[in-house]
Amino acid sequence: MRLKQQLLQFMKRNIYLTEAVLWVAGIVALALMQPEGDHLFSLCPLSWMGFDFCPGCGLGHAVSFLLHGQWQASWQAHPLGLPALVLLLRRSINLVRWHFAFHLKPTSKQTYTHG
Template identity: 45%
Template sequence: MKKGIKHIPVEAIIWIAALIYLAFISPEEPHFTLCPLKNLNFHFCPGCGLGQSISLAFHGHFIASLKAHPLGIFAIMVLSFRVITLLKTQFITTNN
């Protein structure tokens, strides 16, 4: 098991960490951001809207999620599929 954990692809770790972060933050409250548009006080940023949409979906606010960004729920599915594919590919090639 230790051998497998050491070989988890960095991309998978980044996506897992991002999804966990979005699942645990409160989408209604302001939070730390690296977004240059948000930091310059622009009120609309497609990337921030997507992150907020994902966070809202994780909290069960699906209508608000679709209003924040229509692709938020789709992004969760795509990122989840990507993580599963990365892990599956890594562990199939490692175990053979």
């Protein structure tokens, strides 16, 4: 039980940094995948429910194509690939900044004396 409490405390203290690491790990995974390869599985809940249309379909491939420098293929996979990548990078940067701003903030008031 103590380990669970310690893990929860760690997550609360580092929630911003944890989210940033997860977003960056996702971007790295998209950079390492071969976007023109076979579609092995889908993380899309609409696909799992049998729907043929999903507004986000192709977004991961679009970002992966972008990270491989294939701009036209990215646009064809999903036109919002570039904005998605920019938003994810911006979010990750902000999360890291918020994490360090929170942890570098003084915890107690410091009194200054002249002299």
